[in-house]
Amino acid sequence: MSDVTGSSSTPRGAPHPPSPNAPSPDDRLGPLLQRVAGRDRQAFVELYEATSGKLYGTVLRILKDRARTDDVMQEVYVAIWRKAAQFDVGRASPMTWLVTIARHRAIDDLRRRPAAPQETEEALEHAASGEPGARERLERDQEARRLHACLDELEAIRRDMVRLAYLEGWSRAELAAHFEQPVNTVKTWLHRALKQLKGCLAS
């Protein structure tokens, strides 16, 4: 993707800022969302400016097509406008909430209209490791560090499945085709991987 910007300007928000000296941009998002809930258009523009890069990157990674991504992004921000009042800081970090809306809209769109055959090797490479720079940034974030430590405990093939599904939007059937396994086997592996992750994160 040639249009990927050099670095993420909107790291995912965590409940706690990564360091006391660098307050997360997420701190602004909660209050912005509250203002959007009150139909504040200026706040909406600010929210868009603070988050559209991350959300666009999330949707584009799943849909691999800018025109489709533009369409879905419109739905995403209209949904944010309509649902802002439902955002509850007690249930999610603002950025997680926003990314969740974008991911689900993108996956719904992908399921309705599957993309052209994906370049699987490239996707896998993309999904399997993560760029070192990106990974390094994550190290500040304790939650991310824990999740990645737990992912590292999974068998490699299951880890790849989790990442391809989450980041690229692959369905069970697509995973089954790529890994040359029956769909039911993929389902079993996914469930084992998810249970293992949950157990690891809870320990």
Next chain:
Amino acid sequence: MTERDDTDMLAAEYVLGTLEADERAAVERRRQDDPELDARILAWEARLAPLGDEIEAVTPGPDLLARIERRIEALESEAPTPPERPRTAQLAALHRRLRFWRWSTGLASAAALALAVVLVAPLGQEPSRPPFVAVFQQNDQQPAFMLSVDLASRQLHVRPVTAEPLPDKSYQLWIKEASLGPSPRSVGVLDDDLTLDAASLQDYDPELLKRATFGISIEPPGGSPTGQPTGPAIHGYLYPTVREGTSQRL
């Protein structure tokens, strides 16, 4: 494999994104009426969210914001927006707010009270100005108190439903909202007949009141000696008694 396991795996796969379109649609429908599923989905969203950290931001085209704003313009000019979610989902949101309050104030041990809050919207007749109502409920059967607020005049009305005066105890009403700081603030101590001065919320902004969580706690006679809730508390959150679209412009 228990039913709970199945629900958890359904939530996990929904969040992971591996379900097919029909399964996804079924989950989205079911979560509206199934707080358990909804809670598990939220837990999985939180668990897996760091996976998205590595996604690089991509700057959208310069005209995308204008396109979105035109869509919103059109939406806003339409007649009353239909409610975004059915009431059961609002209930789930209510439960979450409840947990947030309890967790963040360290109130009311879980054993102290079985907590539930329900929205009892219908008031019988259509009021001229739709009030907002919060219901404070101690169990699944009947509400203990009902709080209604007319946001325009900021008049408050507390009505005990099944709650009764307790010997040597007072009930105290609290308000909590992010802009007021992390701790609940006292609205007032209920009289012996379990009512409260109608002007008690006079100083609060109506928008804040809509976002706030309310709590009623059981305190020593005359109210909390510490300025913070000390006894078991029950909570509620204001909901419009008419559909959101028509009331939100209050």
